[in-house]
Amino acid sequence: MLDPIGPQSSVKPAEAQWLARIKAARRQGNHLVAFDLSEQALQDWPSSLAITYESILALARAGALDGALARYNKIFAAGQLDKIDDETLASDFAGLGGRLFKDLATRRQGEEAGRHRLTSAMAYKAGFDRFGAYYLAINAASMFLAAGYVEPAREYAEIAQRKAAEDASNYWSAATLAEAAMILGDFTSVRAKLATAAGFGTDYDNIASTRRQLAWVAALVNAPTDILDDLPGPMVLNWRAPSDLEVGYLEFEFPKDHSVLAFGPMLSAADLVTAQALLAAGAVVHLVLPCKPAMLAQQVFSDTAERLAMFNAIIANEQVSVMLVTDQGAPFEPAASLLCTQQARGLALLRAQGLAVSAQLLTPGPKGIAYSEIPTDDSDLHRALVVTDIPANRLRKPHAILFGDVHGFSNLTEFEQLEFLEHIIGGFADVLEQIKSTEYAETAGDGLFIVLSNLVDAVECSFALHAVLPKGAAAGGLPRDLGMRISAHVGPLYKRLDKVIAREKFCGMEVVRTARIEPVTPVGEIYVTEQFATALACAAPGAFICEYVGIQPMAKKYGECRMYSLRRAIAPT
Numbered sequence: 117m118l119d120p121i122g123p124q125s126s127v128k129p130a131e132a133q134w135l136a137r138i139k140a141a142r143r144q145g146n147h148l149v150a151f152d153l154s155e156q157a158l159q160d161w162p163s164s165l166a167i168t169y170e171s172i173l174a175l176a177r178a179g180a181l182d183g184a185l186a187r188y189n190k191i192f193a194a195g196q197l198d199k200i201d202d203e204t205l206a207s208d209f210a211g212l213g214g215r216l217f218k219d220l221a222t223r224r225q226g227e228e229a230g231r232h233r234l235t236s237a238m239a240y241k242a243g244f245d246r247f248g249a250y251y252l253a254i255n256a257a258s259m260f261l262a263a264g265y266v267e268p269a270r271e272y273a274e275i276a277q278r279k280a281a282e283d284a285s286n287y288w289s290a291a292t293l294a295e296a297a298m299i300l301g302d303f304t305s306v307r308a309k310l311a312t313a314a315g316f317g318t319d320y321d322n323i324a325s326t327r328r329q330l331a332w333v334a335a336l337v338n339a340p341t342d343i344l345d346d347l348p349g350p351m352v353l354n355w356r357a358p359s360d361l362e363v364g365y366l367e368f369e370f371p372k373d374h375s376v377l378a379f380g381p382m383l384s385a386a387d388l389v390t391a392q393a394l395l396a397a398g399a400v401v402h403l404v405l406p407c408k409p410a411m412l413a414q415q416v417f418s419d420t421a422e423r424l425a426m427f428n429a430i431i432a433n434e435q436v437s438v439m440l441v442t443d444q445g446a447p448f449e450p451a452a453s454l455l456c457t458q459q460a461r462g463l464a465l466l467r468a469q470g471l472a473v474s475a476q477l478l479t480p481g482p483k484g485i486a487y488s489e490i491p492t493d494d495s496d497l498h499r500a501l502v503v504t505d506i507p508a509n510r511l512r513k514p515h516a517i518l519f520g521d522v523h524g525f526s527n528l529t530e531f532e533q534l535e536f537l538e539h540i541i542g543g544f545a546d547v548l549e550q551i552k553s554t555e556y557a558e559t560a561g562d563g564l565f566i567v568l569s570n571l572v573d574a575v576e577c578s579f580a581l582h583a584v585l586p587k588g589a590a591a592g593g594l595p596r597d598l599g600m601r602i603s604a605h606v607g608p609l610y611k612r613l614d615k616v617i618a619r620e621k622f623c624g625m626e627v628v629r630t631a632r633i634e635p636v637t638p639v640g641e642i643y644v645t646e647q648f649a650t651a652l653a654c655a656a657p658g659a660f661i662c663e664y665v666g667i668q669p670m671a672k673k674y675g676e677c678r679m680y681s682l683r684r685a686i687a688p689t
Contacts, residue, residue, distance in 0.1 A: 128160045131167065138170045142177075146666035148636070148679065150174040165196060166205055169212065176216060178665040179681025180638045181223065185216050203247060210243025214255055221262075225686060233263040241272065250279035254292045257299050258329070261336050273299040287316040291326045294347075298333050303343060306330075310346040320375075320471060323349055327472035349473040350375035353399075354464035354490060356457065356497075357386035357480050366393035366480055377402065378478070379464035381456040382412065383447065385423065390480050391430050401436045402467075404460040404650075406452035407445035409438070415447045439463070441647065442607050444625050451514045451608035455651060457497045461490065462650025465657055470664075494654045512608035515555070516574030516648070517627055518566040519634035520581060520602040524595060525562035535592030536562070543584035551577045556622050564602075565631075567622045571606060571648075571655050578602045578642045579684065599639035604682070605630040606648045632670035633677060646678040661685050 134157035141150040154171035161167055168191060175184035191197060192213070200206040217236035221229045237259035244252035254276035261269035277296040280289040294309035313326065327344055334343050351374045357363075363386050370376050376399035381387055383406065394401050405412055409431050417427040430436055441459060445452035468475035479486045528536060541559055548554050553570035554577070564581070568574045585600050607626030614621045629645075637643040644652070649662035662680035669676055 129157075131157075131161045131164055134161065135166060135170065138167070138174075141666075142170070142174065144666070146668075147174045147178040148666050148668045150666075151178060165191070165200055165209075166202070169205065169208060172216075173212060175638075176212075176219065178638065179663050179683070180641055181216065181219055182640060183638065185220065188213060188216055207243060207247040207249050207252070210239065210247065211249075211252055211255070214240035214243065214252070214259065218255075218259060223683065223686065230263055233259050234265070237263055237265070237268070241268075244272070244275070248279070250276045250283075250292055251288070253279060254295050258295065258333055261299055261333070269299055287313055287319070287322055290316065291322075291330075294326075295330055295333060298330060298337060298339060298343070301337060303339055306339070306343060307346045310344065314347050320350060323347060324471040331472055344472075348374065349471045350377050352464055352468040352471065352473055352475040353378040353394075353478045354461045354475055355380040355387075355390050355394075355478040355480065356461075357384060357390050359384045359386070361386040361480065361482070363389050363480055363482070366390060366485065368393055368397035368399070368485070370397055370399070376400065377464075377467060379460050379467070380404070381406075381453075381460045382427075383453055383456060384416070386480060388417065388423065388426055388430070390478075391436075392426060395430065395433055395435055399435070401430075401433070402439070402460075402463055403430075403436060404439050404441065404456050404463065406441050406447050406449065406456045408440065408443050411445075412447050439646065442626060445608060449512060449608065451512045454497060455514050455606065455608065455647070458494055458654040459647055459650040461494070461497070462653035462655075463646075465490065465653040466650060466662065469653075490657075492657060497654070512610055512624065513569075514606060515609045515622065516568045516571050517605045517607065517609070517622075517630040518564065518568070518574060518578060518602055519630050520564040520566075520578075520600060521634065522562040522585065523599040523601065523639040524597055528594070532592075532594055535594055536588075539588035539592035539594070540584060540598075543588045544581055547577060547580040547584060550580075556620075558621075565627075567609065571652055572659070574604060574606075575652065575656075575660060575682065578604060578682070582640075582642070601634065601637040601639050602642045603630055603634035603637045604642065604644040604648050605633065606645070606651050629670070629677070633668075633679070636668050636670060642682040644680050644682050646680065649680040649682070652682075659685055 138150050138153045138157065141153060151171060151174035154167055154174055157167045158171065172184050172187045197209050200209065214236045217232045217239060221232035221236065224232060237256050240252050240256035240259060244256055253272045257269045257272035257276055260272065273296040276292055280292040283289050290309050290313035294306050294313060297305035297309060327347060327349055330344055351370065353376065355378060366389055378394045378399045379402045380390060382391065382403045391401050391403065413424060413427050417423045431438065439459065441452050441455045464475045475490055477488045477490045522540065525536065544564060548557050551568065551573050553568045553573040554566060555569055556567040558565050566577065568577065581602060582600055585598055589596060589598050605626060609622045609624045609626060611620055611622055633643065633645065644662060652660060652662065661683050665679050665681050667676050668679045
């Protein structure tokens with residue numbers, strides 16, 4: 117991973133060196149690292165608009181849209197964008213402005229969303245009128261259409277069509293021609309251009325971006341439901357093998373023109389055989405393990421040399437990626453097993469959402485392999501839990517864990533701290549009283565530590581806690597720049613008596629992990645771990661949006677963690 121700390125040399129790195137490091141982090145999807153690098157680079161090159169662009173883009177992709185917009189509006193108001201000599205950079209800024217307001221529209225509803233769509237359209241239009249890039253024209257067309265302005269939408273779709281046709285030698289020109297044809301209602305041409313785009317290769321991210329955009333436009337123009345079939349995305353599978361299933365051999369056959377991504381737990385011999393068969397059929401396999409591979413191998417797959425060798429070969433396969441529920445779990449622990457199956461399914465759902473395809477449930481059985489829709493909740497996974505003989509005092513249970521604090525608290529006067537206790541902490545208490553699955557909560561100054569038994573309740577609690585701050589600050593006459601940040605994780609926890617406070621509390625390594633995430637969460641945001649994001653996607657599909665923001669170093673050198681920005685899904689209008 118890229119080190120977010122800048123070079124230690126006393127020689128100031130060149131602007132190009134900084135940009136190379138920032139862009140490398142961005143290409144890897146590590147948007148928080150890209151932002152950290154940008155901030156360090158701006159200390160050396162404070163007037164660099166190229167670095168400023170990367171900083172704003174990194175913030176936007178990390179989900180911190182308000183911060184990104186504030187920075188963009190600041191340089192826009194100062195007239196700096198009109199002074200850019202580099203035409204490519206100026207064009208990129210024009211596209212960035214359109215993108216920021218487009219993203220903002222997805223977080224708003226009704227008339228407010230419509231205003232942001234129109235602002236986005238005008239930003240793209242202004243960019244095209246100045247620079248002539250067809251990607252600006254097609255984005256202007258789609259945003260005019262979304263804002264309800266059909267004539268300018270058609271005008272800029274026709275312009276984009278002409279411009280893209282002049283450079284019809286790459287994927288994006290073909291995708292642009294397809295989108296323009298869709299806006300103009302020429303669905304036959306859409307299919308032809310998508311088939312052309314598909315011929316340029318199978319870059320998952322490019323195809324996913326196009327499918328998401330065109331699915332959105334298709335809904336606006338009432339296009340046929342199968343309009344995107346000529347640009348197929350990969351097949352995404354989640355397997356669920358009954359733990360008592362005795363199966364010695366499986367064989368899969370997939371269409372030759374389809375890539376296959378398979379997600380599943382590794383808990384039993386049936387999971388082992390399923391993973392091996394998927395790999396043999398050419399699938400890319402993503403495993404979720406309840407604990408470290410060595411412990412899993414010893415306790416579950418060491419009964420025969422053949423099975424142990426199969427497990428080790430699968431783990432070492434280049435087509436396999438691995439995620440752990442917890443590195444200190446046990447294979448037969450119900451909490452870890454449940455989280456393992458939930459997170460495997462959630463990974464499949466998140467990946468399918470990102471690729472704009474539908475995930476399927478794969479169930480191996482004694483009569484063969486069955487495919488079906490993934491259930492709309494995770495009740496089937498709860499029913500499949502295996503009874504264990506682990507002593508009750510050694511049994512952990514799955515819980516959602518929240519840590520939060522208020523930025524700016526340390527600058528309050530002593531009198532203001534009293535108002536903070538009354539209106540902010542008091543408001544937090546009112547929220548927690550309404551959340552019935554809250555099992556533990558404590559404060560320390562502005563800090564919050566909360567444990568809940570229900571994942572969706574933990575999400576609603578996080579949103580409600582954020583809403584307390586502006587109201588409480590106004591009621592208590594506190595500074596308006598107070599900001600809250602919350603981190604969330606899910607994992608198996610112990611419950612023990614704390615003899616100092618004479619109260620039962622929750623403990624375990626997953627509590628420590630969550631505490632190390634909160635200090636690196638941007639103010640105003642809710643950041644969740646991949647374990648939380650995947651379990652949430654399984655428990656409440658489609659209700660919330662978890663956007664991947666990259667691999668983030670945790671506080672106190674506690675390692676790294678794949679992080680997501682959490683927000684509520686808003687139905688399109």
